[in-house]
Amino acid sequence: MSETFLAHHALVNGIDIYYEDYHSQASAPVFILLHGFLSSSFSFRKLIPLLSKDFRVISVDLPPFGRSGKSKKYRYTYENMAKTVLGLLDYLSIDQIYAAGHSMGGQIVMNMMLQRPNCIKKAILLCSSSYLPKAKTPIILSSYLPFFNRYVKYYLGKTGVLGNLENVVFDKALINDDMVNGYMEPFHEDHIFSALTRMLRQREGDLPKTSLQMITTHCLLIWGDQDRVVPLHIGERLANDLPHSELVVLNGAGHLVPEEMPMQVYSEIKSFIND
Template identity: 30%
Template sequence: MKAFLLWSVVFSVIFLLSIDPLKAVEGEKFLDRSLYDFETIDGLKIAYQKVGDGPEVLILIHGFMGNSTNFEYLFDLLRNDLTLIAVDLPGFGLSEKNIKKPLSRRYMAQTVAKLAEKLNLDHYHVLGHSMGSEVAMWLALDDPARVKSLILLDSPICLSERNSIPNNIFTKVGLRLIFMNYNFQKKVFKDMLINEQNFDEKYFLKNYYLAYQTPMEVIFNLAENQDTPQLRENIGKISVPTFIIWGEKDEVTPLKSAECLLSAVKAKLLVIPDAGHLPMIDQPHAVARAIEGIIFSSISNRP
């Protein structure tokens, strides 16, 4: 009986894993690579999408296991008034996956800053979503003269974290099943990240394909070099105009986390009704209006 149960588990795992690459290949069909540009930063190929030609530049930074397409619902809404630079962070999207250096949030911020410099962007606004908000905060701390405003979208900065992940075969298999399994990721996306009625199969498949390319080594590198505690110690030093946007129904980083963030940094909070952890997908028009209001009001209020 025990042998039967063991083999049942083994075959179940094999079955689950076997459909993943097929779904990833299916998702690749929905990815338009012609929309991407690439620059080499610190020896790494960094992918980004440039959208619009407005007078103000907004750099968009995605979250954990995300990529630049997380913001695509905003592209057409903002392209007339802003120039958008949506970055694939090192290890994610179409950017370099073979990362030898410590992949801290601060290092990723430095990579974004060097990309901006290479694109001849002297001043810009920055929006970071989820983990990307921590990258954005480091960018604002390290280069405040260039950052005109900082927008934090559903930030996890107040959540507890693990500083390390056991690096063994069991952990790798477990993480592989969690982060790369199609059925599990689809359920998480529909049930936790967005409102289910906004789920789009083609969009999810495209993102699943991109997430499927991220190796476990990147996830271990991130966990081993997490610098969130150091960021918390310095967050009060942020000097650029700061704004917080939050999905009212966010289950990953609940709204109470926004209150915690407000106690640490001087900022204004805007709550997006009927939106989850990805408000730019649930309520793109509301988020786009908020972004435009923030950027153009911050310009008019600058001395």
């Protein structure tokens, strides 16, 4: 059967959530995809066509990224983002899923596993953000200053989308205009910089070892050996702290593994789920 794709918006936990729903057969198991910081569902554009052969794939734009809401009332903590994704599953009447999170999305997946242990059958953590503390007090206090959002915009603009992509991929030849434009699109509106200011202020930091050790879900960790954003030694540490986990290393890949090696990522996911 041919793949069906629908884009949706849903009001969940007080914020507008944008998600894309792909499925080739109605009875397929559900697979949730959660992107990383400064990204969106666009980052899974190469992985989705592969996964949707076997699964109903739901790719979520985490607030305030992509096409999801940028609210002054929403609390941009990882705990609340996980609660929001779980709320979306309730809205869709979905009880159990497989889940993959890239970078920051991995933290959201791990928070989901703590909040609702039986929801995720198996989890895939792609170069997951881990062990980052919350912002330092001077930065948090500075975020209350008027127009701090302009500083956030200036700071991110210094590197720009192209500079960021050059940092997250190992083979820079993969970068083209379509890729740059796709990652740049969510930042055309200034509302995101105000939301990022709130996120900087409210983000509680990554899960500590004590919380990681409480996760009972089986997890597959996929890492690029050339990851400069979340280096491989972080993945090795995470694999040691998660009780039921295994680590797979992709040689010649950087941080953005769903873009760089989608076939290898898909193959590892399929083997892990079928095991």
